[in-house]
Amino acid sequence: MRPAENIKRWIKNASINTSPEVNQAVLADLLNELDKSKIAGSPGTKSNICSTLARSRIAQLAAAAVIIIATCLFFMQQEQTGEIKKQEITQTPKSPAELNTFASLSFAYRKGGIPELERQCDKTLDVLGPFDNGRIRIKHTLAQFEENHLERTYYEN
């Protein structure tokens, strides 16, 4: 009986020959096929993002990470703008008593005198901010208050 190694060697060494003419003809056919595929596939040679994503695992992970980060950023931004809007809403005067009007100031004065009037002015300043880029003083407020009062009495008379 032949040893297995001999059989293996014999199978390995059993070779074939090929016809050179047919080799050339087949090669020419394949080259022709290559030319055809180049013509047909020329627009597709540009890298296609979708196919790259579909093929590469790393690209898939990177794309997933980008989508997650973008979603997080979007929600964070939405939350921030919501807070700003909320702040804006809370900063609006809640009652007419907080406005620096003749009525509110006179009400404050009647309620607690100059300290109450001053508190009222501070509140107004907190809500509306200073005008003329400078610090508002109680003197100016009183002057305005007086002016308004005079105007009012004039019109009443």
Added chain:
Amino acid sequence: MTSGRSAISRGFRVLEDKLLVYKLRHGSKDALCRIYEKYRDDLLRIAAGLLGERSAAEDIVHDTFAAFVRTAEKFQLTGSLKGYLTTCVANRARNKNRATRRRQAVNIDDAGPVTSDLKRPDQWIIYTEDFRRLKNAIARLPYEQKEAVILHIQGKMKFKDIARLQETSVKTAVSRYRYGLNKLRSILDGEVTK
């Protein structure tokens, strides 16, 4: 030392294949010629061994190369190119074998033209005397055993890959190979004793 050298040469081969595939993807004709010259004979030998029919083997190898060229643009080489092409040939040979068996099962009137193994002027494969003997002996093995023997010895495929191709376990692939080899040995011994 020898295994180290063979590992290095295998590494070079893989590197060369990667380079050739890269060039082919960019439309290099030289790369196609090199791949064709490099693997043509091995693939023809495997196909002829699996099918035992010259014209069918030639058609399969031609179709494998043509399909490879058509899909080269999107082809990504993950293992060895020879392994990939051998698997393609083995799959096509298996399909062809199934179709032939089906054709043999139907009536003779419905059967298609039977291809002859006689010498034709446009013949691609030319058998050597050794190969002819091997072909005749191996034709007597069941297809799965024949496939395991040829793919492992001529195609240098691992049993793991053969098992995947045959959709079976590695153990089954190994035993198919052993049975095939033993049967082949007894066939050849029988020839000698005659």
